[in-house]
Amino acid sequence: xxxxxxxxxxxxxxxxxxxxxxxxxxxxxxxxxxxxxxxxxxxxxxxxxxxxxxxxxxxxxxxxxxxxxxxxxxxxxxxxxxxxxxxxxxxxxxxxxxxxxxxxxxxxxxxxxxxxxxxxxxxxxxxxxxxxxxxxxxxxxxxxxxxxxxxxxxxxxxxxxxx
Numbered sequence: 439x440x441x442x443x444x445x446x447x448x449x450x451x452x453x454x455x456x457x458x459x460x461x462x463x464x465x466x467x468x469x470x471x472x473x474x475x476x477x478x479x480x481x482x483x484x485x486x487x488x489x490x491x492x493x494x495x496x497x498x499x500x501x502x503x504x505x506x507x508x509x510x511x512x513x514x515x516x517x518x519x520x521x522x523x524x525x526x527x528x529x530x531x532x533x534x535x536x537x538x539x540x541x542x543x544x545x546x547x548x549x550x551x552x553x554x555x556x557x558x559x560x561x562x563x564x565x566x567x568x569x570x571x572x573x574x575x576x577x578x579x580x581x582x583x584x585x586x587x588x589x590x591x592x593x594x595x596x597x598x599x600x601x
Contacts, residue, residue, distance in 0.1 A: 447481075451488040461489035498527070502543050504534040504554070520550040540564075 506512050509531045516526050525537035536543040547554045556564035
């Protein structure tokens with residue numbers, strides 16, 4: 439087992455816990471390979487200490503947060519069926535966390551009839567510029583027989599020949 443920074447085994451023990459091993463299984467495996475099946479007591483204490491503290495801080499994946507002074511509104515959003523795909527979790531009375539990115543969360547809330555405002559990471563409003571819809575370009579071929587195709591105006595000699 440490789441030593442971590444400063445000669446500590448703690449990072450290696452945390453990696454074993456991250457991989458799903460518990461302290462009892464780890465000590466059993468170490469005992470199996472230890473000389474005379476004897477594990478130093480300080481190592482047993484170290485493993486048990488790391489295992490005891492493992493998971494005291496939990497890191498959840500979050501795409502964005504929903505904040506509002508209206509706790510009732512956030513409770514309504516949390517308990518509404520339509521935004522369930524956001525996997526909302528209450529972090530505080532006035533804060534929900536969404537597992538989806540900001541754009542998807544805004545779209546889902548708007549589809550559910552809410553009017554959320556997006557913010558940048560610095561707290562300033564995120565200005566959304568809608569894409570303009572343009573009319574389709576006219577077809578190259580005339581649709582009816584009464585339309586006469588005009589010559590290209592880029593070549594004056596061709597225009598004179600066609601007259």
